[in-house]
Amino acid sequence: MKKWVLFLMLVICVSLSGAALPKSASANNVPYHTIKSKSYANILPTYRSRASIKPVYVWNNNLTQKRYNMKNSPNANWYVTKSYKMTNGKRTGIFYRIENPGKTITGLVWRGYLSRQQGLTISQQILNALPGTIHDNHFQKIINNLSNTGDGDEQGEYLKKKLGNQYGNLKEIAVLGNKLNLKALRSGKISFNAYLQRAIKNGIINSPDFQDNHYTVNNFTSWRIAFWMYDKNSKAYGAGGIFLLKP
Structure with a gap:
């Protein structure tokens, strides 16, 4: 039993x-x-x-x-x-x-x-798109002030002064989608995150800083980043830049 x-x-x-x-x-x-x-x-x-x-x-x-x-x-x-x-x-x-x-x-x-995950900020979406990167507040303050330093050579001198020995590790990804993607973003047909994935991929491919090394979004673990982006109220919405410091 x-x-x-x-x-x-x-x-x-x-x-x-x-x-x-x-x-x-x-x-x-x-x-x-x-x-x-x-x-x-x-x-x-x-x-x-x-x-x-x-x-x-x-x-x-x-x-x-x-x-x-x-x-x-x-x-x-x-x-x-x-x-x-x-x-x-x-x-x-x-x-x-x-x-x-x-x-x-x-x-x-x-x-x-x-x-x-609801209500993600632009900063969070950029960090998600570049896995393993670290948003550096001090670096971000330097980039926030970049537009107040003039154009071209003046901005370069400003970054050299502020970054010191780290200036040689500075890289940039231009965030600028093609006309079709920009139009879709600004008309609300695609989300900012969907646009960002395409724009960052193109930005890496077209950046002079990465052309020799076949970089992808997976190659930036532990890199410190800062960025600037035009907001939704700007006619240039969707354009921006991501600055990276190689460890």
């Missing part, structure tokens, strides 16, 4: 553990397929995982293989590029396609395991 009770308890425990599997997991490896989808490429909302509650995995396109455990980077920011309503015939849910700012990790996550 005791053996039967133990066996029954074991069956119940196994059943309950199966029922509690994450909604993003395919418990019996049955592939999911898409019912409908929606693009967020022109918004790129920022999310963080709820991995402190339980392990949260990034999955492949049909939710049969784990690609990444988000618990390994609990403070990381993730961009949502697309949402999908998916089913495997027994379970149906909404899943987000996410990517990290450096685009080294991408895949699907059940939306209930993500928390949206």
